[in-house]
Structure formats: structure tokens, C-alpha cells
Amino acid sequence: MSQKTPRSFFKPLSIGAPEPYRELPVKLERMIHFVPPHLDKVRAKVPDMAPTVDVILANLEDAIPADAKDAARAGAIEMANMYDWQGKGTGFWSRVNCLNSPWFQDDVSELVLKAGHQLDVIMLPKVEGPWDIHFADQYVAQLEAKAGLTRPILFHAILETAEGVARVEEIALASPRMQGISLGPADLAASRKMKTTRVGGGHPFYRVIEDPKEDGSARLSAQQDPWHYTIARLVDACRMAGINAFYGPFGDIGDLEACEQQFRNAFLLGCAGTWSLHPSQIAVAKRVFSPDPEEVKFARKILAAMPDGSGVAMIDGKMQDDATWKQAKVISDLADLVASKDPDLAAAYAG
Numbered sequence: 001m002s003q004k005t006p007r008s009f010f011k012p013l014s015i016g017a018p019e020p021y022r023e024l025p026v027k028l029e030r031m032i033h034f035v036p037p038h039l040d041k042v043r044a045k046v047p048d049m050a051p052t053v054d055v056i057l058a059n060l061e062d063a064i065p066a067d068a069k070d071a072a073r074a075g076a077i078e079m080a081n082m083y084d085w086q087g088k089g090t091g092f093w094s095r096v097n098c099l100n101s102p103w104f105q106d107d108v109s110e111l112v113l114k115a116g117h118q119l120d121v122i123m124l125p126k127v128e129g130p131w132d133i134h135f136a137d138q139y140v141a142q143l144e145a146k147a148g149l150t151r152p153i154l155f156h157a158i159l160e161t162a163e164g165v166a167r168v169e170e171i172a173l174a175s176p177r178m179q180g181i182s183l184g185p186a187d188l189a190a191s192r193k194m195k196t197t198r199v200g201g202g203h204p205f206y207r208v209i210e211d212p213k214e215d216g217s218a219r220l221s222a223q224q225d226p227w228h229y230t231i232a233r234l235v236d237a238c239r240m241a242g243i244n245a246f247y248g249p250f251g252d253i254g255d256l257e258a259c260e261q262q263f264r265n266a267f268l269l270g271c272a273g274t275w276s277l278h279p280s281q282i283a284v285a286k287r288v289f290s291p292d293p294e295e296v297k298f299a300r301k302i303l304a305a306m307p308d309g310s311g312v313a314m315i316d317g318k319m320q321d322d323a324t325w326k327q328a329k330v331i332s333d334l335a336d337l338v339a340s341k342d343p344d345l346a347a348a349y350a351g
């Protein structure tokens with residue numbers, strides 16, 4: 001038997017480590033805002049930025065130069081203590097360097113020992129199989145015990161190799177620490193030998209074209225989404241495991257329109273949130289990952305028409321039954337969560 005027994009799955013992996021969660025804490029995580037923690041100027045903005053986002057992440061991995069890795073780690077620990085993350089309800093995460101790098105061990109040990117009381121989630125890059133999660137799980141449990149933490153730190157994996165995609169279900173189920181998984185479109189494109197230099201989004205050459213016209217006139221064609229398969233697979237793996245799927249980075253910072261469309265496709269397919277790399281992407285993520293007030297109004301009509309969630313009803317010419325009741329509940333519950341944090345949207349949903 002290669003799996004743990006149901007009874008041992010939820011046991012702490014180290015004497016003195018906190019009990020793993022049986023249910024994930026319900027949190028609004030529309031955007032994970034990436035901060036380069038080695039830059040004094042950007043780090044100084046964190047206390048003002050924290051109330052405007054759902055999650056701030058101190059990035060230690062790619063985009064941080066090798067000679068700034070120690071400074072980034074120190075900056076991340078400083079960030080942990082710059083704001084009352086646990087008290088004020090903005091998530092504090094860090095993306096550590098990958099498991100085979102010279103920095104992983106120090107990243108994780110220093111974060112847990114010096115900032116573990118504020119840290120919600122460790123993002124693990126380039127996860128290829130459940131063994132990566134198991135190794136980090138045991139290591140973090142030992143550090144949690146040493147630090148005397150009473151609340152478990154969760155894991156978020158990035159799906160950014162072909163091998164990781166092939167094992168995404170096993171990764172999602174690997175530990176009760178798993179909180180979610182994000183798409184890593186840049187490394188994944190390289191791993192798959194996709195022919196693109198873009199970070200997420202579409203590509204002008206990836207299209208479908210209509211059949212030839214009898215009169216020889218120009219044939220219409222339209223761009224397709226090269227990430228559709230991966231996002232759909234990611235959502236199924238995560239929701240099967242009771243965790244959340246996330247889009248990832250959209251690298252064309254200047255193209256907010258394309259960014260919004262890519263985020264919206266991910267939202268519609270089931271993702272809970274995305275990454276923001278630049279302050280301009282925060283408002284886009286907030287808009288996209290909060291349900292539309294008209295959709296919320298319609299969802300609540302369905303719930304009101306079928307109070308016990310059974311039977312059949314007609315609303316505005318559309319058939320409703322037990323299944324559409326569940327769809328409506330997804331939207332209504334998300335609206336309640338958004339409203340608990342955002343007074344403007346609370347008013348829009350109440351109207």
C-alpha cells in the first residue's frame with residue numbers, strides 16, 4: 001500500500017507540531033500579490049498595500065537574482081513583522097526556492113522559525129510529484145514543533161513541469177497541508193517545449209480557422225487559449241482534493257485587457273484567484289474574481305425559489321433544479337465572502 005491509512009493521514013508529522021487542518025480555513029484569495037522583498041523601496045510599501053489585497057507574497061524564487069537571495073529572505077522575514085497579518089485578515093505567503101536549489105533549506109527554516117507565527121502559506125515551485133510535498137511536509141512539521149507554532153502552515157504548489165501536470169492529482173492529494181495549486185505558464189511552456197516566450201495568455205499563432213469559402217474570400221480565424229486544457233485539469237485535480245485552483249502570472253504588464261480576459265476564463269472554469277505581479281493587476285484580479293452583481297442577484301433568485309434545494313422551478317424562462325441550486329450556491333457563497341471584506345461590493349450584492 002503506497003498511501004497512508006485514513007487515520008494516520010491527519011496525524012502531525014513531528015512530536016509537538018500542530019494538528020493538520022481537516023477542513024481548509026475559508027479565505028478570500030482573489031489575488032496573490034507578488035513582492036520582491038530584497039528591494040527596500042517596494043518592501044516599504046507593504047503596510048499600505050496589505051489592506052488593499054487578499055494575499056501578499058514575499059517572492060524568494062525566480063525573478064530574484066542569485067546574489068540577492070539572502071537579502072530577499074531577510075526582507076521576507078521583515079515583511080512578516082511589518083503588519084498584523086493574522087489579526088487583520090490579509091494572507092501572508094512566501095514562494096521559496098525549489099527543492100533542489102542551494103537556498104530551499106535556509107528559506108524554509110528561517111521563515112518558519114523567525115516568521116512562522118505570521119506565515120499562512122509556503123508556495124513550493126516546480127513540484128513534480130507527491131514526494132516533493134512529503135519531503136517538505138516532514139521538514140516543516142519539525143520546524144513548526146521547534147518554533148512552538150499552534151497553527152499549521154499550508155502548502156501551495158506551482159504546476160510548471162510536464163511531469164507535475166502528469167501527476168497533478170497525486171500532488172493535490174499528497175498532504176492535508178495542501179491549500180491549492182497555481183499554473184506556472186513560463187516554466188511549464190519551457191518544460192513542454194511549447195514555442196512561446198510569453199508568460200501566460202494567448203498567442204497570435206494559436207488559432208482555429210474557418211473552412212475555405214466558395215467565393216475565395218478571406219477566412220475568419222480566431223485565437224484560442226493554449227492554457228485551457230491545463231487549467232481545466234488543474235481545477236478538477238484541486239476540487240477533487242477539496243483545495244483551490246489558481247491562475248498564475250500574466251507577464252504582459254501593459255496589456256490589462258488581455259490580462260482581464262485570461263483571468264476571467266480561469267474564474268469561469270473554477271479558479272479561486274490569480275497572481276498580480278504589478279500594482280495595476282490588483283484591480284483587474286479584484287474585479288474578475290468577485291462575482292458579478294447581476295449573477296449574484298440571479299443566483300439568489302434561484303435559492304429563494306427553491307428553499308430546500310429540490311424540485312423544479314422556472315425563472316425568467318430558464319429551468320432550475322437541484323443542480324442549478326448548487327451552482328447558485330457557489331456564486332452566492334462567494335458573494336458573501338467578498339461582501340465580508342469589501343463594503344462597496346457588499347452594497348452592490350445587497351441591492
Ligand SMILES: CC(=O)SCCNC(=O)CCNC(=O)[C@H](O)C(C)(C)COP(=O)(O)OP(=O)(O)OC[C@H]1O[C@@H](n2cnc3c(N)ncnc32)[C@H](O)[C@@H]1OP(=O)(O)O
Nearest residue numbers: 034035036041042045059062063186199249253277278279
Ligand atoms: C514567471 C514567474 O515566476 S512570475 C513571478 C516572478 N516575478 C515577479 O515577482 C515580478 C514582480 N513584479 C516586479 O518585480 C515589477 O512589477 C516589474 C519588474 C515587473 C516591473 O517593475 P517596474 O518597471 O518598476 O514597474 P513600474 O515602473 O510600472 O512600477 C510603478 C511603481 O509600482 C511599484 N511596483 C512595481 N511592481 C510592484 C510590486 N510587485 N509590488 C509593489 N510595488 C510594485 C514600483 O516600485 C513603482 O513604484 P514608484 O512609483 O514608487 O517608483
Ligand SMILES: CC(=O)C(=O)O
Nearest residue numbers: 160184185186187248
Ligand atoms: C509562475 C511561474 O513560476 C512560471 O510561470 O514559471
Ligand SMILES: [Mg+2]
Nearest residue numbers: 062160184187
Ligand atoms: Mg516558474
